[in-house]
Amino acid sequence: MASVTYEHVTKRFGDVVAVNDLNIEIADKEFLVFVGPSGCGKTTSLRLLAGLEEVTEGNIYIGDRLVNDVAPKDRDIAMVFQSYALYPHMSVYDNMAFGLKLRKTPKAEIERRVREAAAMLGIENLLDRKPKQLSGGQRQRVALGRAIVREPAVFLMDEPLSNLDAKLRVQTRAELSKLHQRLETTFIYVTHDQMEAMTMGTRIAVLRDGILQQVDTPQNLYQRPDNVFVAGFIGSPAMNFFDATLVGTHDEMYIDGGTFRVKVPPERAKVLAPHLGKEVIFGIRPEDIHDPQYSPPGITAAPVEARVDVTELMGNEVFLYLVTGNKTFIARVDPRTSAKVGNDVTVHFNMDNIHVFDRQTERAIR
Amino acid sequence: MSLQTARSMPVARSRKRISRAARLTSSGLAYAVLIALSFLAIAPIVWMLMSSLKGYSEFKLNPWLWPREWQWGNYTRVWKNADFGLYFTNSLIMVTGSVSLMVIVGSMAGYALARYQFKGRESLLYYFIAGQIVPGQVVLVPLFILIRFLGMLNTRHGLMLVYLAAAMPFVVFMMQGFFRSIPKELEEAARIDGASELRIFWQIMLPLVRPGIGTLAIFQGMWIWNEFLFALLFANKPELRTLPIGIFSVIGQYFTDYPVYFAGLSVATLPVVVLYVLSSKYLVRGGLAGAVKG
Ligand SMILES: Nc1ncnc2c1ncn2[C@@H]1O[C@H](COP(=O)(O)OP(=O)(O)OP(=O)(O)O)[C@@H](O)[C@H]1O
Numbered sequence: 265m266a267s268v269t270y271e272h273v274t275k276r277f278g279d280v281v282a283v284n285d286l287n288i289e290i291a292d293k294e295f296l297v298f299v300g301p302s303g304c305g306k307t308t309s310l311r312l313l314a315g316l317e318e319v320t321e322g323n324i325y326i327g328d329r330l331v332n333d334v335a336p337k338d339r340d341i342a343m344v345f346q347s348y349a350l351y352p353h354m355s356v357y358d359n360m361a362f363g364l365k366l367r368k369t370p371k372a373e374i375e376r377r378v379r380e381a382a383a384m385l386g387i388e389n390l391l392d393r394k395p396k397q398l399s400g401g402q403r404q405r406v407a408l409g410r411a412i413v414r415e416p417a418v419f420l421m422d423e424p425l426s427n428l429d430a431k432l433r434v435q436t437r438a439e440l441s442k443l444h445q446r447l448e449t450t451f452i453y454v455t456h457d458q459m460e461a462m463t464m465g466t467r468i469a470v471l472r473d474g475i476l477q478q479v480d481t482p483q484n485l486y487q488r489p490d491n492v493f494v495a496g497f498i499g500s501p502a503m504n505f506f507d508a509t510l511v512g513t514h515d516e517m518y519i520d521g522g523t524f525r526v527k528v529p530p531e532r533a534k535v536l537a538p539h540l541g542k543e544v545i546f547g548i549r550p551e552d553i554h555d556p557q558y559s560p561p562g563i564t565a566a567p568v569e570a571r572v573d574v575t576e577l578m579g580n581e582v583f584l585y586l587v588t589g590n591k592t593f594i595a596r597v598d599p600r601t602s603a604k605v606g607n608d609v610t611v612h613f614n615m616d617n618i619h620v621f622d623r624q625t626e627r628a629i630r
Numbered sequence: 631m632s633l634q635t636a637r638s639m640p641v642a643r644s645r646k647r648i649s650r651a652a653r654l655t656s657s658g659l660a661y662a663v664l665i666a667l668s669f670l671a672i673a674p675i676v677w678m679l680m681s682s683l684k685g686y687s688e689f690k691l692n693p694w695l696w697p698r699e700w701q702w703g704n705y706t707r708v709w710k711n712a713d714f715g716l717y718f719t720n721s722l723i724m725v726t727g728s729v730s731l732m733v734i735v736g737s738m739a740g741y742a743l744a745r746y747q748f749k750g751r752e753s754l755l756y757y758f759i760a761g762q763i764v765p766g767q768v769v770l771v772p773l774f775i776l777i778r779f780l781g782m783l784n785t786r787h788g789l790m791l792v793y794l795a796a797a798m799p800f801v802v803f804m805m806q807g808f809f810r811s812i813p814k815e816l817e818e819a820a821r822i823d824g825a826s827e828l829r830i831f832w833q834i835m836l837p838l839v840r841p842g843i844g845t846l847a848i849f850q851g852m853w854i855w856n857e858f859l860f861a862l863l864f865a866n867k868p869e870l871r872t873l874p875i876g877i878f879s880v881i882g883q884y885f886t887d888y889p890v891y892f893a894g895l896s897v898a899t900l901p902v903v904v905l906y907v908l909s910s911k912y913l914v915r916g917g918l919a920g921a922v923k924g
């Protein structure tokens with residue numbers, strides 16, 4: 265059990281800066297998820313912590329111990345690789361026991377721990393098999409088991425679910441969360457899937473081009489993204505963005521999107537006041553755009569005209585692809601909506617949940 | 631779409647007929663070539679076996695026909711007169727010794743070249759590749775002088791060293807290819823699990839390239855079993871003679887008892903044929919393993 269600290273950590277591969285001045289404090293027993301698009305430095309961050317790569321600059325601590333020069337095996341960590349990296353020539357039992365044997369754990373103790381982990385993961389009946397005799401999901405469990413038996417202070421996982429089919433992925437997601445609660449250890453998890461991050465992480469670190477964008481709880485990340493990138497990355501379908509200008513007066517402020525104009529609620533107007541007259545990026549999530557007939561009561565609704573381009577019925581909701589001017593945006597509305605393709609409709613923007621970003625810095629205006 | 635296919639049906643059918651005819655002739659051709667090739671491969675062996683069972687005069691009179699009188703005695707004679715038991719043992723020792731050395735040295739060198747970053751790694755690899763280009767006969771004289779200088783002339787370990795050196799370029803090159811095809815994560819997982827470098831090599835990497843090593847060992851073993859030139863030059867003492875040299879010594883200056891000679895050849899060939907048949911499936915599989923670079 266241990267906390268983890270990245271302190272001004274930079275990693276360069278030749279000219280490529282894979283990780284750029286990373287600072288994070290990860291508390292004991294946290295489930296931290298590194299998320300971001302391909303090539304943003306997630307895996308590298310994890311491998312630095314595992315000791316499989318050396319930091320170029322900065323310090324990494326596990327607990328209070330500086331581990332920059334500590335060998336991987338002495339860092340008290342266990343890692344689950346994306347490819348699982350099971351030893352092909354060893355049985356499942358030996359795969360799980362390998363690390364313990366090397367640490368000279370008594371035989372009975374090894375046996376106990378392997379059986380316990382196998383029971384926890386539901387793979388007791390597979391212990392005698394070789395990895396190639398297992399399905400993808402079973403291999404994934406064995407890889408987890410190999411990490412569990414070691415009882416490490418920190419679990420590292422690099423996209424462990426990416427080789428599973430969609431259904432198994434959802435199921436395993438829940439099991440991993442349960443496992444985290446049960447083991448009460450620090451988990452550090454890498455994924456490019458924001459949905460995985462949102463459902464499992466106690467906190468999420470969003471990376472882009474090796475630079476940390478924001479670290480926060482899933483809820484905060486969703487409701488208060490620090491910049492356009494995070495706002496667009498978290499949430500599916502993604503947030504709609506419009507190039508807009510703040511117009512009007514301090515008391516009557518509007519967001520002018522060219523083809524529409526919506527009134528800013530007074531509390532937000534106060535915050536945005538310094539930017540009056542400036543160019544901004546206006547963001548609104550699809551679920552904050554409603555069919556007026558089914559608008560939830562009590563929201564600050566602003567009407568916007570648009571044409572329906574495509575509709576997608578998802579069952580419990582409908583995605584409307586709407587066009588205003590030459591800009592397409594998505595609304596996620598009540599399935600009872602009467603909007604048809606080609607119709608000109610009015611939708612309600614929920615102005616309580618709008619996001620406004622500086623056009624230059626792309627940072628949220630708060 | 632469906633209309634179009636319906637209309638083009640007759641054309642398709644006639645094309646199919648043509649292609650079937652073409653396929654028949656082409657497969658017939660393939661069979662003819664294969665049969666011819668197998669004949670070329672098998673005929674000399676059959677002829678050798680046949681000749682080994684004839685008397686000397688019969689061999690001279692009708693070299694191409696089936697033996698009229700089966701002279702099984704040729705085999706006992708070759709075994710007794712030519713000291714075949716000794717040659718056999720010598721060959722066996724040479725093969726096992728040299729191949730073991732090749733596997734030990736080659737796998738370690740190959741692993742280092744495949745997995746460690748060190749100065750001169752690339753050049754070293756090219757050095758080994760270049761070594762494959764130079765034929766052994768070219769370096770025969772310097773090699774001879776070197777081995778004599780080392781005082782290893784006419785010793786078993788001297789000859790083994792020569793075999794090792796001759797095979798090393800190919801063996802190292804193949805080995806590093808095998809190791810390169812193993813995912814790096816396996817090694818990293820082992821490192822996190824607490825394995826030392828030696829243990830990773832021994833318990834993780836080596837078992838995974840075993841099919842490749844098996845193939846290499848069989849090929850190199852066959853080569854040494856049949857090797858003549860080095861054996862003649864570096865271990866030319868009666869008690870060190872290997873099979874090829876031993877059989878050759880049956881050939882006299884003025885008179886050669888060919889049937890006996892062929893009996894010796896047959897005995898020497900037998901183990902190779904048996905080994906080949908037993909391991910042919912394995913050879914194909916192992917030959918492909920590690921062929922793809924990782
Ligand atoms: N060993 C290496 N040598 C050179 N460049 C590397 C190396 N490893 C990673 N990089 C580079 O560092 C950057 C970050 O790579 P990293 O593997 O951490 O990305 P990632 O976020 O895990 O991406 P993905 O989601 O595709 O796995 C990339 O630009 C990559 O090309």
Ligand SMILES: [Mg+2]
Binds near residue numbers: 308
């Ligand atoms: Mg990665």
